[in-house]
Amino acid sequence: GENVEQHPSTLSVQEGDSAVIKCTYSDSASNYFPWYKQELGKGPQLIIDIRSNVGEKKDQRIAVTLNKTAKHFSLHITETQPEDSAVYFCAASKTNTGGFKTIFGAGTRLFVKA
Amino acid sequence: EAGVTQFPSHSVIEKGQTVTLRCDPISGHDNLYWYRRVMGKEIKFLLHFVKESKQDESGMPNNRFLAERTGGTYSTLKVQPAELEDSGVYFCASSQGLGGGADTQYFGPGTRLTVL
Numbered sequence: 001g002e003n004v005e006q007h008p009s010t011l012s013v014q015e016g017d018s019a020v021i022k023c024t025y026s027d028s029a030s031n032y033f034p035w036y037k038q039e040l041g042k043g044p045q046l047i048i049d050i051r052s053n054v055g056e057k058k059d060q061r062i063a064v065t066l067n068k069t070a071k072h073f074s075l076h077i078t079e080t081q082p083e084d085s086a087v088y089f090c091a092a093s094k095t096n097t098g099g100f101k102t103i104f105g106a107g108t109r110l111f112v113k114a
Numbered sequence: 115e116a117g118v119t120q121f122p123s124h125s126v127i128e129k130g131q132t133v134t135l136r137c138d139p140i141s142g143h144d145n146l147y148w149y150r151r152v153m154g155k156e157i158k159f160l161l162h163f164v165k166e167s168k169q170d171e172s173g174m175p176n177n178r179f180l181a182e183r184t185g186g187t188y189s190t191l192k193v194q195p196a197e198l199e200d201s202g203v204y205f206c207a208s209s210q211g212l213g214g215g216a217d218t219q220y221f222g223p224g225t226r227l228t229v230l
Contacts, residue, residue, distance in 0.1 A: 045221065106156040
């Protein structure tokens with residue numbers, strides 16, 4: 001069935017360093033790839049997304065890359081700060097007739113050490 | 115603008131009991147989704163409503179789970195009877211329902227269900 005693999009499950013970096021989280025997806029028809037950040041006690045919040053017609057997207061310290069041929073996509077956080085510590089989820093979805101069935105990765109717990 | 119709200123935030127029940135979770139989406143959002151995350155694993159899709167209609171319920175685990183969205187506003191997810199493996203965090207999300215393109219989903223804070 002459809003699935004999304006996410007690595008690593010845990011990532012610890014020093015403040016100011018970069019963090020990279022990688023995901024692969026199985027359904028070649030997937031065309032929308034959002035990334036969510038979940039802080040303690042809250043639900044996942046969209047932080048950035050990328051569509052299949054784009055290879056890279058950047059928003060301040062966050063960037064995403066997509067390789068459709070290899071079916072993988074990555075989240076890059078530069079100049080990490082303690083408030084970046086959270087669980088990050090990648091996801092893949094595809095347009096269907098009524099909406100979007102979204103398949104999530106298992107999450108990456110990011111620790112940013114001050 | 116109020117976000118997606120869920121009630122209760124926590125629920126602890128015994129195996130065999132019934133629990134009903136509620137989700138209030140963002141006002142005006144046609145799409146409503148239920149997800150579940152079991153400890154340390156992925157967030158798994160359960161089902162998707164468009165207004166009051168079930169668009170996709172392929173993720174519902176079994177017939178002990180019943181979701182409704184009467185009137186196309188809030189939704190309830192009932193588990194009856196609950197089993198140990200139903201424990202996890204249940205998330206609700208809503209989206210506006212724009213035609214043709216990807217549609218941002220806004221998540222609620224989740225309901226943590228513990229079945230003893």
